[in-house]
Amino acid sequence: MKELEERIQKDGNVREGNILKVDSFLNHQLDIGLLDDIGAEFYRLYQDAGINKIVTIEASGIAIASLAARYFHVPVVFAKKAKSRNLDGDLYTSVVHSFTYGKDYNVTLSKKFLHAEDTVLLIDDFLADGKAMDGLLDICAQAGAKVAGCGICIEKGFQPGGARLRGRGIRVESLAIVESMDAATGKLCFRAQ
């Protein structure tokens, strides 16, 4: 997606430790016009996939999933990273290793909101090692829900998540795939799509 690639080149910052900061438009401050265009692009890609629910993970996935869901006319369910006492005991749970936070955490999703009849689009801001997606896929498997595919804003193509998921036969649509990036020069190259 040209608009997203251009925005990453303009406002993204490459940092040591394979960190790409896009917090000025994607995951802290949110450029809602861009996110709306991203939602429209996910709809273009997945409109014929029979999706009746979008599943994402808090917090960065929520805005993207919500704007995409306007096009699909389906509800969003977001998996939670901590057990609240407002959540029922009847939860799907999976353990995820966070690249960003450097630790494991539990992901939970209420059994009320995901079923074997559901066909799901999984949305997230980043795909790197793919651990968050593994957690969401695990939860969908527990529910018996069909996964139509993953909608990713930025895939780090030099980390193994995307290749591993595609190798499992999962459809992965990444709107920008970073092929390489260099914290010393700030230079960043995209995979041609």
Next chain:
Amino acid sequence: MKELEERIQKDGNVREGNILKVDSFLNHQLDIGLLDDIGAEFYRLYQDAGINKIVTIEASGIAIASLAARYFHVPVVFAKKAKSRNLDGDLYTSVVHSFTYGKDYNVTLSKKFLHAEDTVLLIDDFLADGKAMDGLLDICAQAGAKVAGCGICIEKGFQPGGARLRGRGIRVESLAIVESMDAATGKLCFRAQ
């Protein structure tokens, strides 16, 4: 807002401990059509307030703020509840007591994304004791940003947050104000607006 009140009566669940569960449409599974209508209502109320930024707090506020922001054509910034190593050191921080989780946590927002020139709408799903709003107001005060007001989906009118904020002269627009609720009977009454 009649649509929201009716939805709370239909799908909300009153639990012991002053808990109102609305996780089937507002803060775990998200009814995007309803949230879009909520966003339009916040725009109707605040369209002449000169708002150039919407500030909310992860995770439940993000979807509501994002759909509202489409009407205002302004960015969203969401305050974070935990320090990520992807966040710069240059943060506004405030301590918030969570009614939901029963503990204190830090709220952070990057200084890059809130300034003295900003006129802000603060959005959240619930207003009860008002501690999350206190944290966001504190962060806006640190930035010198002007707060046009608060946009709340559900205010628990029997808890002190709303009265306290209005007593400070802050404009608070709550789309549904629960006057009383009873876990034993499930009965719930709204304040006439």
